[in-house]
Amino acid sequence: MTTEIIEARRLTKSFGSFKAVDDLSFTINNGEVYGFLGQNGAGKSTTMRMLLGLIYPDNGTVYIRGREFNNRTRHLLAYIGAVIERPDLYLYLTGWENLKLFAHLSGKEITSARMHEVLDIVGLSGREKDKVKGYSQGMKQRLGIAIALIHDPELLILDEPTNGLDPQGIAEMRFLINRLSKELGKTIMISSHLLHEIEQVATNMIILHKGRKIVEGKVADLLSPADTSVKIRLTPDEAVITKLKDSEWKGQISSTQVGQITFKTDPKNVPAINSWLVNHGAEVLQINVTHSLEDYFLSLTSEDHAAAGTI
Amino acid sequence: MLRLELFKIFKRPRTYISFGIVAAIALVIELAMYADGKNFINFALQGINEQFDLRGNILNGYLITYIILQTLLVQIPLLVALVAGDAIAGEASMGTLRLLLTKPQSRSKVIIVKFVASLCYALLLLLWLAIVALGLSVLIFGAGDMINLKSDAMVIILKDDVLWRYIAAFAFAALAMATVAALALLLSCFADNSIGPIVGTMGIIIVLMIFSTLDLPIFSVIKQYLFTTHMVGWKAFFDDPVPYKAVGTSAMVLLVYTFLFLGASIVWFNKKDIQS
Numbered sequence: 001m002t003t004e005i006i007e008a009r010r011l012t013k014s015f016g017s018f019k020a021v022d023d024l025s026f027t028i029n030n031g032e033v034y035g036f037l038g039q040n041g042a043g044k045s046t047t048m049r050m051l052l053g054l055i056y057p058d059n060g061t062v063y064i065r066g067r068e069f070n071n072r073t074r075h076l077l078a079y080i081g082a083v084i085e086r087p088d089l090y091l092y093l094t095g096w097e098n099l100k101l102f103a104h105l106s107g108k109e110i111t112s113a114r115m116h117e118v119l120d121i122v123g124l125s126g127r128e129k130d131k132v133k134g135y136s137q138g139m140k141q142r143l144g145i146a147i148a149l150i151h152d153p154e155l156l157i158l159d160e161p162t163n164g165l166d167p168q169g170i171a172e173m174r175f176l177i178n179r180l181s182k183e184l185g186k187t188i189m190i191s192s193h194l195l196h197e198i199e200q201v202a203t204n205m206i207i208l209h210k211g212r213k214i215v216e217g218k219v220a221d222l223l224s225p226a227d228t229s230v231k232i233r234l235t236p237d238e239a240v241i242t243k244l245k246d247s248e249w250k251g252q253i254s255s256t257q258v259g260q261i262t263f264k265t266d267p268k269n270v271p272a273i274n275s276w277l278v279n280h281g282a283e284v285l286q287i288n289v290t291h292s293l294e295d296y297f298l299s300l301t302s303e304d305h306a307a308a309g310t311i
Numbered sequence: 312m313l314r315l316e317l318f319k320i321f322k323r324p325r326t327y328i329s330f331g332i333v334a335a336i337a338l339v340i341e342l343a344m345y346a347d348g349k350n351f352i353n354f355a356l357q358g359i360n361e362q363f364d365l366r367g368n369i370l371n372g373y374l375i376t377y378i379i380l381q382t383l384l385v386q387i388p389l390l391v392a393l394v395a396g397d398a399i400a401g402e403a404s405m406g407t408l409r410l411l412l413t414k415p416q417s418r419s420k421v422i423i424v425k426f427v428a429s430l431c432y433a434l435l436l437l438l439w440l441a442i443v444a445l446g447l448s449v450l451i452f453g454a455g456d457m458i459n460l461k462s463d464a465m466v467i468i469l470k471d472d473v474l475w476r477y478i479a480a481f482a483f484a485a486l487a488m489a490t491v492a493a494l495a496l497l498l499s500c501f502a503d504n505s506i507g508p509i510v511g512t513m514g515i516i517i518v519l520m521i522f523s524t525l526d527l528p529i530f531s532v533i534k535q536y537l538f539t540t541h542m543v544g545w546k547a548f549f550d551d552p553v554p555y556k557a558v559g560t561s562a563m564v565l566l567v568y569t570f571l572f573l574g575a576s577i578v579w580f581n582k583k584d585i586q587s
Contacts, residue, residue: 052413054585071581077415084413088406092323101315105414147410 003030004066005079005155005187006051011060013046013211020046022211024060028189030154033181035202035219036191037297043211044191045085048159051189052082078107081153083161087144091133095124095143098132099150106151118146121184122176138169145176149186156180158190162197170197177201195297199223207297223291229254230263230270232277233286240282249273312420316428320394326432329390330439336386337443340379341451344370348452355460372449373457373473377549379444380480385520387484388491388542389513390436395429395495396508399580403503403587418581426496426573433488437481445477459549466551476553480545483562487542490565491516493572500580503587538568 006028013021021043028034038044049055051062053074062069064076089098099119103110119125122142132140141161148156161177162170178201180186192198198205198219205222207215215222234240236259244261245253252265263273267289277284320326344351348370356369399422402408412418457473459466468476494515498508519539522530534540544561547554 049409049585054409054412056582056584071418074417075415077413080413082413084409086406088410090319090322090405090407093319097318097322101318102410102414104315105312105411105416107415144410 004028005030005064006189007063007066008047008051009061009063011047011050011057011062013043013050013055013057020211021050021057024208024211024213026206026213026216028155028187030187031185032204033177033188033190033202035198035205036189036208037193037195037198037205038191038208039193042193042208044193044208045159046211047208048082048084048157048189048191051157052077052080052084054084075107078151079153080155080157081148081151082157082159083141083144083148084157084159086164087140087147089132089140089143089147092131094129094131095119095135095139096128098143099128099146102147103150108151110150114150114152118149121149121179122146123172136169137164138166138172141165141169141173142176145180149180153186155187155189158188160191160193162192174200195291195294228265228267229290229295230265230267230273231286231288231290232261232263232273232284233259233288234261234277235259235283235285237282240277240280243280244277247276249276312416312424313427313431316424317431320428320432326394329393329436332386332390333383333436333440334443336383337379337440337447340382341375341448344375344378345451348375356458369455369458370452371455371457372445372447372452373454373468373470373477375448375452376445376477377457377459379448380440380484380545383440385517387436387440387488388516389509391429391433391488391491392495392509392512392516394432395426395492396499396512397505398425398429398496399499400502400508401499401505403585404505406587408587409585412585419577422496422500422573422577422580426493426576429492429496430485430489433492434485437485437488441477441481457549466549468549468551476548480548483545483548483558486562486565486569487545490538490542490569490572493569493576497572497576497579500576500583536564538565541565 004027007025008027009025011021011024012019024043024047036044036047046055050057053062053069053071064073064079067073067076069076090101093101096115096119099115100110103115116125119128122145124139124142124146127135127139132143135143145156145158145161148158158177162173165173174197177188177190181188181201188201190198190201202219205215205217205219206213241256241261244250245256249263249265249269252263252269253261254264255262263269265273270287270289274284274287352370399408402411411421454470454473456470457468459468491512495508495512498511499505502508516539519537523534523537523540541561541564544558544565547558547561
């Protein structure tokens with residue numbers, strides 16, 4: 001059964017004349033992984049901070065489990081675990097001491113067995129007695145997640161958890177998030193400025209731009225294969241293009257220009273299209289597979305598509 | 312939650328620097344007195360010795376403790392500000408404040424606990440001062456009647472009448488340190504770096520102390536309302552008789568300031584956006 005964990009209703013926040021979040025509404029339901037996508041400065045962190053009561057909205061309300069969240073109902077934070085931006089910890093304490101300290105603040109009785117369990121989940125078993133100042137960035141991030149998980153919350157809010165990690169750390173973090181979602185059934189809200197990162201872990205996606213929500217939906221719907229754009233660069237050959245326009249692929253051609261053909265097709269058709277071109281005498285120089293949503297998202301970095309309902 | 316705050320304070324190596332500084336100052340004074348105390352006493356009492364015949368163990372532990380306490384008048388508030396000023400701003404600069412506030416604890420409780428933890432630290436520091444100043448001085452120099460030299464009078468307190476006065480003076484000093492801790496905590500709520508609140512606290516105390524001690528008519532109206540005027544109220548316990556009414560007034564002023572600073576901290580911190 002779908003249960004609403006958090007609802008953000010018409011959140012607005014300005015810092016001076018800068019509107020960081022503008023009339024933003026969305027709902028987080030249990031069992032899903034929500035990707036919160038946007039460029040740097042899009043309002044992701046501000047929104048997450050408002051959900052956690054770190055920043056107060058100028059307008060709008062946050063509901064946790066159907067109850068209005070404010071300074072008098074901070075006990076509702078027991079439903080949530082969070083790592084906001086960097087996992088800053090007490091560097092002069094050990095991993096175990098950090099975990100124990102925050103476990104005591106979680107509002108629940110936490111046993112040593114539970115502490116060992118979460119350390120095992122995040123892959124820090126055996127390193128808990130080391131001082132945190134000796135941890136790598138990835139280890140600090142995982143300890144931050146252990147702290148967020150310690151009281152077994154329903155929802156995990158992770159703000160850019162792969163920031164500052166090396167490729168191996170990013171892969172480990174992705175694996176951990178998938179495990180938390182699939183094996184432990186956690187609802188997760190994760191922010192990133194990278195679409196492919198969200199694509200790999202999220203079931204739902206919300207895209208923010210200049211504080212406004214511009215896209216929301218299921219990742220499977222938003223990134224359906226039919227919306228994939230395949231750009232093929234080849235040596236200029238008019239005859240091949242003419243033949244192609246009469247072939248079985250003609251319905252999937254979206255544009256042609258000298259030395260380049262663009263298809264709107266399922267990525268699994270790419271080998272067949274490539275074979276057809278080679279068999280008809282074309283020299284294929286480069287194949288680029290991109291999703292229209294990715295194109296759209298990349299275009300946000302240079303253009304203003306902030307008006308709601310653009311997509 | 313208080314236990315956790317104290318755990319954090321006493322797990323930091325720099326916390327112990329304060330205890331080291333207090334011990335060092337007390338020991339230096341004690342050593343200097345041990346080596347050259349007689350000359351110091353003769354110099355201090357040169358006017359009085361011409362009119363009175365003072366006999367017995369004048370250079371005793373009680374007198375030396377009083378000298379040490381006078382010396383540490385500015386240092387102890389600074390050491391208290393080091394911890395209380397760091398309480399919120401230090402967590403903000405480390406980034407742990409946002410993690411702390413994502414836990415289901417009220418912000419008011421966070422402030423009160425941090426204040427109580429700072430107060431515990433101040434009390435331990437005063438206890439340590441009592442051990443290294445009073446305990447050690449009495450051990451080295453022995454006990455005796457205590458001479459309290461004031462600008463316009465000399466008070467001699469009999470040996471058996473001194474100890475309770477020190478206990479009362481330390482209790483009063485604890486109240487003064489509570490005011491300092493509350494002020495430092497208030498400034499700490501405004502900052503994201505602990506240097507500002509620590510320097511700010513000391514700046515305010517030094518400036519107000521100048522107002523409190525300068526005998527200029529322009530300051531005489533306001534000085535009775537300044538908490539710094541009343542912070543030195545512990546000295547009154549070494550008058551004879553003890554001016555209990557003045558001590559009570561000073562204690563009341565310090566209490567009012569403490570609650571004022573603490574209340575302002577709670578109000579401000581509850582409204583603050585955590586952006587660190």
